[in-house]
Amino acid sequence: xxxxxxxxxxxxxxxxxxxxxxxxxxxxxxxxxxxxxxxxxxxxxxxxxxxxxxxxxxxxxxxxxxxxxxxxxxxxxxxxxxxxxxxxxxxxxxxxxxxxxxxxxxxxxxxxxxxxxxxxxxxxxxxxxxxxxxxxxxxxxxxxxxxxxxxxxxxxxxxxxxxxxxxxxxxxxxxxxxxxxxxxxxxxxxxxxxxxxxxxxxxxxxxxxxxxxxxxxxxxxxxxxxxxxxxxxxxxxxxxxxxxxxxxxxxxxxxxxxxxxxxxxxxxxxxxxxxxxxxxxxxxxxxxxxxxxxxxxxxxxxxxxxxxxx
Amino acid sequence: xxxxxxxxxxxxxxxxxxxxxxxxxxxxxxxxxxxxxxxxxxxxxxxxxxxxxxxxxxxxxxxxxxxxxxxxxxxxxxxxxxxxxxxxxxxxxxxxxxxxxxxxxxxxxxxxxxxxxxxxxxxxxxxxxxxxxxxxxxxxxxxxxxxxxxxxxxxxxxxxxxxxxxxxxxxxxxxxxxxxxxxxxxxxxxxxxxxxxxxxxxxxxxxxxxxxxxxxxxxxxxxxxxxxxxxxxxxxxxxxxxxxxxxxxxxxxxxxxxxxxxxxxxxxxxxxxxxxxxxxxxxxxxxxxxxxxxxxxxxxxxxxxxxxxxxxxxxxxxxxxxxxxxxxxxxxxxxxxxxxxxxxxxxxxxxxxxxxxxxxxxxxxxxxxxxxxxxxxxxxxxxxxxxxxxxxxxxxxxx
Numbered sequence: 001x002x003x004x005x006x007x008x009x010x011x012x013x014x015x016x017x018x019x020x021x022x023x024x025x026x027x028x029x030x031x032x033x034x035x036x037x038x039x040x041x042x043x044x045x046x047x048x049x050x051x052x053x054x055x056x057x058x059x060x061x062x063x064x065x066x067x068x069x070x071x072x073x074x075x076x077x078x079x080x081x082x083x084x085x086x087x088x089x090x091x092x093x094x095x096x097x098x099x100x101x102x103x104x105x106x107x108x109x110x111x112x113x114x115x116x117x118x119x120x121x122x123x124x125x126x127x128x129x130x131x132x133x134x135x136x137x138x139x140x141x142x143x144x145x146x147x148x149x150x151x152x153x154x155x156x157x158x159x160x161x162x163x164x165x166x167x168x169x170x171x172x173x174x175x176x177x178x179x180x181x182x183x184x185x186x187x188x189x190x191x192x193x194x195x196x197x198x199x200x201x202x203x204x205x206x207x208x209x210x211x212x213x214x215x216x217x218x219x220x221x222x223x224x225x226x227x228x229x230x231x232x233x234x235x236x237x238x239x240x241x242x243x244x245x246x247x248x249x250x251x252x253x254x255x256x257x258x259x260x261x262x263x264x265x266x267x268x269x270x271x272x273x274x275x276x277x278x279x280x281x282x283x284x285x286x287x288x289x290x291x292x293x294x295x296x297x298x299x300x301x302x303x304x305x306x307x308x309x310x
Numbered sequence: 311x312x313x314x315x316x317x318x319x320x321x322x323x324x325x326x327x328x329x330x331x332x333x334x335x336x337x338x339x340x341x342x343x344x345x346x347x348x349x350x351x352x353x354x355x356x357x358x359x360x361x362x363x364x365x366x367x368x369x370x371x372x373x374x375x376x377x378x379x380x381x382x383x384x385x386x387x388x389x390x391x392x393x394x395x396x397x398x399x400x401x402x403x404x405x406x407x408x409x410x411x412x413x414x415x416x417x418x419x420x421x422x423x424x425x426x427x428x429x430x431x432x433x434x435x436x437x438x439x440x441x442x443x444x445x446x447x448x449x450x451x452x453x454x455x456x457x458x459x460x461x462x463x464x465x466x467x468x469x470x471x472x473x474x475x476x477x478x479x480x481x482x483x484x485x486x487x488x489x490x491x492x493x494x495x496x497x498x499x500x501x502x503x504x505x506x507x508x509x510x511x512x513x514x515x516x517x518x519x520x521x522x523x524x525x526x527x528x529x530x531x532x533x534x535x536x537x538x539x540x541x542x543x544x545x546x547x548x549x550x551x552x553x554x555x556x557x558x559x560x561x562x563x564x565x566x567x568x569x570x571x572x573x574x575x576x577x578x579x580x581x582x583x584x585x586x587x588x589x590x591x592x593x594x595x596x597x598x599x600x601x602x603x604x605x606x607x608x609x610x611x612x613x614x615x616x617x618x619x620x621x622x623x624x625x626x627x628x629x630x631x632x633x634x635x636x637x638x639x640x641x642x643x644x645x646x647x648x649x650x651x652x653x654x655x656x657x658x659x660x661x662x663x664x665x666x667x668x669x670x671x672x673x674x675x676x677x678x679x680x681x682x683x684x685x686x687x688x689x690x691x692x693x694x695x696x697x698x699x700x701x702x703x704x705x706x707x708x709x
Contacts, residue, residue, distance in 0.1 A: 043419075043478065047666070083670070092680075093673035096417045096478050100620055101673060105666025109365070111659030116369045224659070232482045239479055279490045282483045286469070293475045 015144045017260035024210040025252035026155040028234035030162045031206025033248055036238050038199040039179040039301035040088060043099025045207045046231025047106020048080040052208025053215035054110040057222040060124045066216055073212040074205045081204020085197040092305035111224040126220040127151055151217040163245040175199055179299035182306040192306045240285055242296040255281050351625045354671035358664045376656040383649020384642035392533035398641030400595040402540040404619025405633040406547045407591030412628045413551055414584025415564030420481030421592045421616025423488030424459040428593025429600045431458035433607035436518040444521035452597050459593015460586050467585030471578035514608035524602040534602035547630040560584050621665045624672050
């Protein structure tokens, strides 16, 4: 039975699914990285994802272009990011708890809108597979890496892009300064609150696209609470990847690999208790965090509100 | 410090009058400030409801019709009221757990998972030792639920205290692990043998022996005596936090871990304890749900109580006694929303969105409370939740 899992074609299929399923993790966790590098912990990612997933789906459901759906999701994500920024930057509220508020708001509102505006579970035709010429013809590897829809490619493009923005641009320098030492950044004329608003809006936009990648890219339906806590995993992935984009990529692939394995084990009807297997990435994340919590240097001002002294 | 009356006697008449007037003014200010503290959550609720009206209006439904169906459903008759109180019971238990965690300076987002493992352990014990006499079995079943929650909350607590692992992340992970564990157990080892025999595949456990079902408080309703247990525990948590050394230390660590360490309090131990106790109460909530309402373990039993309990605790100003009316209110909101969905077809998800808004407004209004507290140095009354999260939580990790 088990050797069915280890044929070449199955392995290629699993790795293809793994690359594909990492998409929402990547978008959401990279977005969260921006916020955390500037010192704001946004625990409401899951709520933003659900809102993005719904609005992208609704736009497409109403007959608009898929990219219009993505843009609508981005707009909603920016708005949700603004809300989070207002509550936790301007009003200096407890960041963990305001994130829970944002999550519940997004969860409730997306379900409310879905039930009122659509009603039943419907499908749309989402982003299609876009095989990259020549590269996708490489045996095995071509299918694994170069036979995906546009959002998947975009997610992987975001990894070097985020790295570049955070590490090689003025904005990135400001983000890191604000996250590490807001007092010093403020003294040098960097607007601490301004930078944090910006990162939360970027994070919101990416989280919403993560949601859209589920509803119009991978699953092509919208269901209540369809993210199933994925947004919370994304927050943990940022810690897991020690606030580096490459680390986030590794963590995302780990989680998606387990998802892919579970999918294939079910599809092939292999009698492995898959519930036990899917616990593994969560347990591993805890173990990794336990071993690294003291070693990694996190943004020093993470989850700390900044208020100018008088 | 000298007694105020003594000081007054020593003063000249003029000075005494001045002192009296100032004292009165300060008392009035203090009283007003406390009143505002209590009213702020209510105000947050009102604003959330107003936003809800706008939402419903935009969606083309009649807000007044919806809200009256909600209130009517939750409080309009005996059935509604008992359902409200039945829902309030787990909310209160979870809310109490959240109060302890918050007061100890840690955030417990793992309520959902702790409820699930509590319910699983209680069911496993109750079904497994069904032949024990009820008088022994019932308390042991409750205890096994509480113990499972204690472990589920204690692990993140220990990891935070010893290794500095962020408890928000670990409790979130523990939620996912608990859900996976439930899916596995309810489809395998704990699946009801009768269901297997009948060939149905509903993932639920066997029923608990009827002798240990929590007695109903109102016949022919779901309202059970777990509510009394929850209220008694609210008093107990109040006593623990404000009348015992352990509680004093938990709160001291929550307010300032550095100072607590210099005062000789073993900070790590109390961080672990806050999260473990918090998990214990959530685990108990799961056990009470099983023993009082469902009488078996089934999927969806946690029903979002892990999050709604946070909302109720915040609404009750993180005070165990404040959590009692707060959980009744949110119980009513949840029950009313279900009834509203059936009566006027407005989705019950509205209640979740409203809860989210209440949280956002309550945490935002804290800014006002904190600013005032800072101005009013010297007042030693309870000043709302522990100071800025960053100051306390992050530094615990470093201690």
